[in-house]
Amino acid sequence: MFTRLHALKSVVFKTSLPKQNILIANIKMLHDYKLTPNINLYSENTLHKNEINQNKPLVIIMSWMMGKRKHLQRYTEIYIDKGCDVLTVNITPWQLMWPTSGSQIVAKELVNILEHVKMPLLVHGFSVGAYVWAEALLMLGPNHPVLSRIYGQVWDSAADFATIGHGLSFAMFPNNFIARNMLKYYIKFHTILFHYFSVVHYRKAKNHFFNGALRAPMLIFCSENDLIGTASENRVLMNGFIERKIPVRMKCWEKSAHVMHLTIHNEEYMHELNKFLDEIGFPPLPKAKL
Template identity: 40%
Template sequence: MSIRPISSLEVTKNISLLSSEKKNTKVVNLKLATPEDKPLVVMLSWLMARKKHVYKYADVYLRHGFDVLNISISPWQLLWPTKGSQMVAKDVLKFLEVNSAYPALVLHGFSVGAYLWSEVMVHMAAEQQRYAGVLDRIVGQIWDSAADVTEIPKGLPVAVFPTNAVLQNALKQYVIYHMRTFDKVATVHYIRASQMFQTNLVRAPAQIFISKTDPIGTEESNLRVRETWENMGIQVNWKCWDKSPHVGHFRMHPKEYVAALNSFLDSLDLPQSVQIEEKKKHMAKL
């Protein structure tokens, strides 16, 4: 499936707004000068994600009539959360709060994106009454290869040095040292975020994509999340492949992935604009 042209509006160095049409609007203190009334996907990317790969996922949503808020963090921001990932999380939350014209929000997080969203929820939990409106607008959540804090020493080196085993091992040893040495400014925040992901302030239906062979977003850790969420009353749809790499499920199984994603989106309480876009898509096929 070819990707149509995608317009990108930079909100911050870590946040960009993707759309099928060019945004002729200014961004002042994270607020769009021209409000939008279409649904928004909050896409929390994996480490070192390339634009062309992110755009393949974004294209699926743009065809449904969504805008896509793409968020990324660097390895440095992950290692030093108080000056890095937590600052990005604050910006994400502020964007969602001040751009309330987006009537419905769908989360789609990959790998370390689950951790970043957990940092967003840490801020939400501190002021639940203030951010109740943001939570109420979240109608669905998708988690692809969600990685637990315990897998940071595995995931970070592979993301930074995907083809160099020697440098992977060296960085792995450093990350282990880093987490032991900088407990108060790093590890305690990872643990708190992991607990927040488990308890999950978002009660909207969830779709989980994983594989049995993923060493980073493991089946075991995701099963624990699934069990906890279902016990809390969250509807969880589960798609587990026997074999596919970390954040590589869409690439390995494109038809199954898109079919499961479309089925999940069809089950959500989305605005009429998305339903109209879907009808156009079906008519075009005919």
């Protein structure tokens, strides 16, 4: 079964699989379909007449700020190897700073796509991607049919709006201390001056997310030394889900780096992720043909 989307452009590229996937061929051909300026679809299949294959489970990767394709590729390959297609969602700093004309537009585009597909879903998000996903949950509302198709959610270095200045300045100027501090002070000024155009939306989305808008089982990755996706904030999220009797567990390292846990702690990360996917039954086994 397929579902139609408009204006898809395909670019085929070769990608080397991670060394640990020793049973897999060293080279895979992936098709990269740009659905919107902020949303891409990756699949091993060639899509005909701008249609998405609904016979494969779909993983939604909510990227960290300015996450590039080569950085997201490793996560994409994990799920491609499991027989899934992958949707990546990214936003720019400007879209984060101005939610109503930025991140909320991207969230709406994502919702439009999810409402037109019927396959099993998994969310794997990073850093500010948690905020964009929360905006999408607000738009879906409670008891939306899309929510029932989400098997689970994985959050890696999920960041709170209070740490936006720190995270955004590092994303844009990782090696320029002066520029980084200037941007950090501007963001603080921006959230004060334009409180009702930014912070109000961040808080509303966060509260919706933390209150269990999506009751799918959750796996959290974080570290004690992460100043952006702090361990303390992630524990608040975990404890809130536990209180609401939503299955959740956390893997928290003493030392790691923001959105770099897979690279630094590869074996532990993959062990926890695969264990979680096995527990929730994702991707589901294909239905037997009668």
